[in-house]
Amino acid sequence: MRKSILKEEDPGIDLTSFIDVVFILLVFVMLAVSFRKEIRSIPLELPKVGQGQDPKGERIEFVLLQDGNYRIGEETIPKNILEEKLKQGLVKGKEVRFFADKTANYEEIVRTLDLLGRSGADSLELAVQGKK
Numbered sequence: 001m002r003k004s005i006l007k008e009e010d011p012g013i014d015l016t017s018f019i020d021v022v023f024i025l026l027v028f029v030m031l032a033v034s035f036r037k038e039i040r041s042i043p044l045e046l047p048k049v050g051q052g053q054d055p056k057g058e059r060i061e062f063v064l065l066q067d068g069n070y071r072i073g074e075e076t077i078p079k080n081i082l083e084e085k086l087k088q089g090l091v092k093g094k095e096v097r098f099f100a101d102k103t104a105n106y107e108e109i110v111r112t113l114d115l116l117g118r119s120g121a122d123s124l125e126l127a128v129q130g131k132k
Contacts, residue, residue: 060091064100064112083115092120097127 063071070077077085096116100109116124 058093059095059097062091062096062098062112062116064098064104064109066101066103068105068108070112082112086115086119089120091116093122095123095125096121097125099127 060072065071065076068079070079070082072090098113098116100112113124113126
C-alpha cells in the first residue's frame with residue numbers, strides 16, 4: 001500500500017533527546033548533592049584578644065634583612081654563618097620571634113623557618129611589624 005504524498009501526517013515531536021538531557025541533568029544534580037554532604041568542617045576555638053599568655057623563657061627576635069643577612073638582637077649575622085651559629089645552640093631552649101623584610105625572598109624565609117624549627121627552640125613565632 002502506498003502512502004500518499006499529499007496526505008499530511010502529524011509528524012509528532014521526538015522527545016528522545018530531551019529525555020536523555022533531563023536524565024543526565026538529574027544524575028548530575030544527584031551526584032552534586034551527595035558530594036555536598038561529604039564536606040565537613042573542623043571545629044576550631046580561637047583565643048580571644050588578650051587571652052594569650054606571655055612567654056616564660058627568654059625571647060630572641062630574629063630578623064631576615066633585605067640583603068639576605070640576619071639580625072639577632074643587635075648583632076648582624078651573615079647568611080653563610082647562620083647555620084653554624086644555630087648548631088652551636090644560639091636559640092636552643094629559647095623562644096624565637098621571626099621577622100622578615102617584606103621584599104625578602106620567600107624561599108629564604110621558608111628555609112630560615114625550617115632551620116629555626118630544627119635548632120631546638122622552645123617556640124617559633126612568625127611575626128609582622130605594624131605600620132609606623
